[in-house]
Amino acid sequence: MKNLLTRLVVKYKFTTMYKPNTNGLVERINKTLCSMLANEAKVHVNSFFWDFKIHHVVWVYNTTSKTTIGYSPFCLTYGMETFLSIEVEVLILHTTTTMRFLLNESQHHQLLQLNELKKI
Numbered sequence: 001m002k003n004l005l006t007r008l009v010v011k012y013k014f015t016t017m018y019k020p021n022t023n024g025l026v027e028r029i030n031k032t033l034c035s036m037l038a039n040e041a042k043v044h045v046n047s048f049f050w051d052f053k054i055h056h057v058v059w060v061y062n063t064t065s066k067t068t069i070g071y072s073p074f075c076l077t078y079g080m081e082t083f084l085s086i087e088v089e090v091l092i093l094h095t096t097t098t099m100r101f102l103l104n105e106s107q108h109h110q111l112l113q114l115n116e117l118k119k120i
Contacts, residue, residue: 033057 005012036057041050062074063082075081 029061033061036061 037050037053040053040057062077063072065072065075069076072081
C-alpha cells in the first residue's frame with residue numbers, strides 16, 4: 001500500500017472518528033451540515049427536535065449539485081440523478097394530458113393541484 005501511495009504521490013494521514021479535525025474534507029462537510037441544521041432550526045418553531053431533521057439535511061446535501069465538480073454526491077455514488085416523486089407525477093400527468101387520455105376524478109384533482117403549484 002505504501003508503494004502505491006508513493007508512486008501516486010499521495011500524502012496519507014491516518015484519521016480516526018475521535019479526531020476528525022485531521023481530515024479537512026470531513027471538517028468542511030460537518031460545518032456545512034451544522035449550518036444547514038441551524039437554518040432548519042430557525043425556520044421551524046420547535047427547534048428541540050433538530051435530530052429528527054438530520055436525515056432531511058443529509059438528503060438535501062447529497063442531492064444538491066456542487067459547483068466545483070458539477071455533480072451531486074448522489075450522482076457520483078449511484079451514477080444517476082435523483083427524481084422526487086412529484087417530478088414523476090408531473091411527468092405522468094403531463095404525458096396523460098398531452099396524449100389526451102381520459103383522466104379519472106382523482107387524477108383530474110391532482111392535475112389541478114399541480115397547476116396551482118406552477119402558479120406559485
